[in-house]
Amino acid sequence: MTDLRLLIFDVDGTLVDSQAEIMAAMQMAFAGEGIVMPARDAVLSIVGLSLDHAFRRLSPASDDNAQGRLVAGYKDAFGALRTQDKELGPLFPGAREVLEVLKAQDDTLLAVATGKSRRGLDKVLERHGLTGIFHSEQVADDHPSKPNPSMILTALNETGVEPQRTVMLGDTTYDMDMARAAGVRTIGVSWGYHPSEDLHPDILIDDFAALPGAFDQLTKAS
Known part of the structure; x- marks a missing residue:
């Protein structure tokens, strides 16, 4: 032992x-899919979950393909925010x-x-x-x-x-x-x-x- x-x-x-960059990336992901982003409290409530689980909770009406695009859009948005060299986290x-x-x-x-x-x-x-x-x-x-x-x-x-x-x-x-x-x-x-x-x-x-x-x-x- x-x-x-x-x-x-x-x-x-x-x-x-990291809430500022999470919210910004979520906004970009939902906008890319043409869906209104849930309220801030709802978004922060899923922080810590894997992205696929998070988007199932945030957009339960979306089908698997749409949720997959939301995940990809979020990852792309996060990458784009970081290339701007902003201190969001x-x-x-x-x-x-x-x-x-x-x-x-x-x-x-x-x-x-x-x-x-x-x-x-x-x-x-x-x-x-x-x-x-x-x-x-x-x-x-x-x-x-x-x-x-x-x-x-x-x-x-x-x-x-x-x-x-x-x-x-x-x-x-x-x-x-x-x-x-x-x-x-x-x-x-x-x-x-x-x-x-x-x-x-x-x-x-x-x-x-x-x-x-x-x-x-x-x-x-x-």
Whole structure:
């Protein structure tokens, strides 16, 4: 049994405030299909899901072909927005500093479990100078959509860390449900895209500065 512990980060709404680029890309995708985009709250409610699942919820009346075009349109729009070199997805305040603190701990490994594609995650990590900081990177290309526990189970397998020494950090009910299904502890954030009262995590934090202490609290007795 390893003495290592693992902290798994969600990305959108947890690590990166990507709502501006998500909303812009959604607007472009729906406009390309001639469909009125759902309200902002509805769009943000699906953040974290794989795109095919997201568009099934956002446009249930569309057939499979139309939903496929919406997915493709969203990906194209995201790419176009990024080529404009606009900073639409900043890190949340304090995130970088806390990542540096956690990275320096000899007993701590860091991972990502995100609804983003591999290409999307790579772009985010490159943009923010975070390439190589995570020991395990799980993306939507390789797994069923959250809340299926596949991402976390794979991260556990890759790092060799026990579930009781692992914590999932996220902002949505999908993150919390995925973590519970995988048998790991949860830290919810209050600044994300789902109402914090819906999360029911083991610990809820209101800023990144509280993360190291919460992580210690959930793993020190394991």
